[in-house]
Amino acid sequence: xxxxxxxxxxxxxxxxxxxxxxxxxxxxxxxxxxxxxxxxxxxxxxxxxxxxxxxxxxxxxxxxxxxxxxxxxxxxxxxxxxxxxxxxxxxxxxxxxxxxxxxxxxxxxxxxxxxxxxxxxxxxxxxx
Numbered sequence: 001x002x003x004x005x006x007x008x009x010x011x012x013x014x015x016x017x018x019x020x021x022x023x024x025x026x027x028x029x030x031x032x033x034x035x036x037x038x039x040x041x042x043x044x045x046x047x048x049x050x051x052x053x054x055x056x057x058x059x060x061x062x063x064x065x066x067x068x069x070x071x072x073x074x075x076x077x078x079x080x081x082x083x084x085x086x087x088x089x090x091x092x093x094x095x096x097x098x099x100x101x102x103x104x105x106x107x108x109x110x111x112x113x114x115x116x117x118x119x120x121x122x123x124x125x126x127x128x
Contacts, residue, residue: 061100067110080105090115 003023011029016036020043029049035058042062052072059079067087074094081100086108094116095101103121106112 085109092116095121 003020003025005023005025005028007027008025009029010033012032013030014034015038016034018035018038021039021041023040023043025040025048026044027047027049028045030053031049031051033050033053035053035055037057037059038055039059040063041059043060044064045060045068046064046066047068048065049069050073051069054074055078056074057077058075060075060083061079061081062083064084065088066084068085069089070093071089071091072093075098076094077097077099079099083105085105087110088108089111090106090109091111091113092115096116096118098118101121106117106121
């Protein structure tokens with residue numbers, strides 16, 4: 001069964017541990033939502049608003065975050081393996097401790113301003 005929440009407004013919702021594998025959550029507003037340990041593996045989050053959402057330990061492996069608003073979102077310990085960040089807005093986003101994040105993924109974002117990153121990314125990004 002495919003979950004389709006396209007364009008839903010889930011502001012301040014607590015979805016800790018939710019199973020949203022392969023879900024269509026395109027354009028969903030998750031502003032200030034609690035999404036700790038949520039499973040978004042292969043989910044479509046294109047254009048979603050995750051402003052100030054808490055995604056600690058969430059699994060976003062292979063998720064499509066193209067054009068998503070990630071302003072102030074917390075991705076500590078989140079799995080971002082092969083997540084599509086093309087055109088995403090990462091302003092004041094906390095990516096410290098994010099798992100499987102690559103410089104290639106960061107090179108595809110639209111805005112990377114005042115984001116918190118692990119030291120391994122700081123020097124290569126400053127050189128670009």
